[in-house]
Amino acid sequence: MYIVLPQAVHLILDTLHRNHHSAYIIGGCVRDAVLGLPIHDYDITTSARPELVQELFQNKGITVIPTGLKHGTLTLRIDHENYEVTTFRTDKNYQNHRTPQEVTFADTLLEDVNRRDFTINTLAYNEETGLLDLVGGLEDLNKRIIRCVGDAEKRFEEDALRMLRALRFSMTLHFSIEQNTWSALKKHAHLLTYISAERIRDEWNRMLMSEYDHILDLLYDSGVLTILFPELSKLYHHNQHSLWHPYDMFQHTQIALQHTISYTLIEKLAVVFHDIGKPDTMYLDENHHGHFPHHAKVSKELAAQVMKRLKYDHTTMDTVCTLIACHDYYLQPNERFMRRFLGKLGGDYALCRSIIKVQLADDQAKEQIRAKEKIEILLQCQKILNELEQQCPALTLASLAVDGNDLKALGLAGVQIGKGLNIILQAVIEGSITNTKADCLSYIKKHVS
Structure with missing residues (x-):
């Protein structure tokens, strides 16, 4: 060769x-x-x-x-x-x-x-x-086999990180793990507690980006998931008792991950952690149907704990938590709603697009007849978002045609100026007025008179 x-x-x-x-x-x-x-x-x-x-x-x-x-x-x-x-x-x-x-x-x-x-x-x-x-x-x-050099138990006892590398190579290369190596990995998985958080984080990131179909299954079967991510292990065989959810919490999360091909790492992190709050929030009603009040909030809090444990940077943590918090927020496929939603996000089109992608992955893992309409709505929202990005409407105070000096010239002062600008911004987002200086000043004159 x-x-x-x-x-x-x-x-x-x-x-x-x-x-x-x-x-x-x-x-x-x-x-x-x-x-x-x-x-x-x-x-x-x-x-x-x-x-x-x-x-x-x-x-x-x-x-x-x-x-x-x-x-x-x-x-x-x-x-x-x-x-x-x-x-x-x-x-x-x-x-x-x-x-x-x-x-x-x-x-x-x-x-x-x-x-x-x-x-x-x-x-x-x-x-x-x-x-x-x-x-x-x-x-x-x-x-297409992952096999340790020599004695697999000795290799893993020497350096426990090798177990994560074996799993990662299995995922990225789509190789199987040789039986002796697999047995030794399962036996010594507990030694991963000796590995630094940064090393675990980096291997976990590579696994998520591998596009492997059964990441969670492989980690669970090896015993690694229970040691490193007990929050995810709690989802295993946890029936949701919901017509919307034919899969248990664990399967649902894995299927959602399977629908994240070409997603960014931050989006994949949001998908894998989006429901880890469900076991702690679930209750059954009189008809034995499962409900999960505030599970997005609890999932966000638990995800923050996991990411802090693994020493993710603050920007990644904040963005992932925002995506999780919004994963069950119902979007409406009309321009006015999407303007408002973008306004709440500070005009961040990329963040809005990621929220839609996380919701799509989530919905692809639900009962498909029921989820079909929701998926179509999200696709319409994506289209509207793309159109709005082309139009570049005013969605933040900085993008308004007027500023504080203009309102000061009208006689407003102090906190009135800030309130006035926000009133104008909301009117522009709602489409009640156009983002021109004349319309903005005319509107605020009527509003404060």
Whole structure:
């Protein structure tokens, strides 16, 4: 097999080879090349010790960043791109099921490969030797299997993050997880409590963006969902007792997620958390029908707790919470209503569009005969929103044809000016007047007289 390498990677490999050191690209870049997928990052492994790597490339005028010198990793900055070069090594004595405390530089590729996570990530390549497969990674790629290198239990006990990576690779590559690896994952899922919130968040984000159909099922079956997202696990087999909901809360959420193809991460987060408040708000009426008063509010509050736990940024948290709070807000397919709604959102068309998308995903997971009309309404609202965006109507105070000085000239002062501008804005949003200076001033004169 021949892999076309970027010029910078050629330079790195050639420099190391000319100085009598083994060097290969390894890991995800080789895996993706074999699968015919786009390659985003190139990692290089070499027999050269890190001090020598640093000297060789600094002598060439290349910026060398000691990103992980203790673990033999240097980052080379070439043509505004980063390339990690890591010395062959073995890892021992892991602390907190995450970090090796004893790193020993090795002389052979096989030693380095045997410390890695999954066989499909051990393939190495350079143009001289071609593709090197030392532990059966190519066979597992062909079988579409995620398999740990060596003893799966040992791999997960060493670094618990590998369990999330196994699940994520299964989702993104649509591979199955080999039986021994799966059994070890289920047995040691509790070790994920040792992993930092940021690492968990990043893997969770990648899973959501994978477009995999059964994200929640896979996480639940592995035991991971109960440990990391007990709020979502509570939905499992929770009957909604509603004619609108033929699926239990868990299935409903998963089906809604299946209708988020091409959605943004923020929209997917809103969909996956939109109903986590239902178990806490549900009651059955005398006819044994389920009701969920204020579940959007409770779901928003619980989602905020989950995202805070995982250290999401405030902008993401605020936007997701707004989408959840609005997921059961009934929109009306007429221009006046949509103007008002946009006005409440501060004229934020993108946010309004996201609210509609979250509602669409939610409704696609309901009883379809009953939900059909609601879905049609939402599609009409989308169309109206697009038309309004083309028209650019005034929806905020800043977009009015008048300002405080104009009202001051009419004799208004202090809080009267702010109230007056808001009165004008509401009239413009309602379509009672046009957003011209003459109409706005005429309207406020009549209103305050």
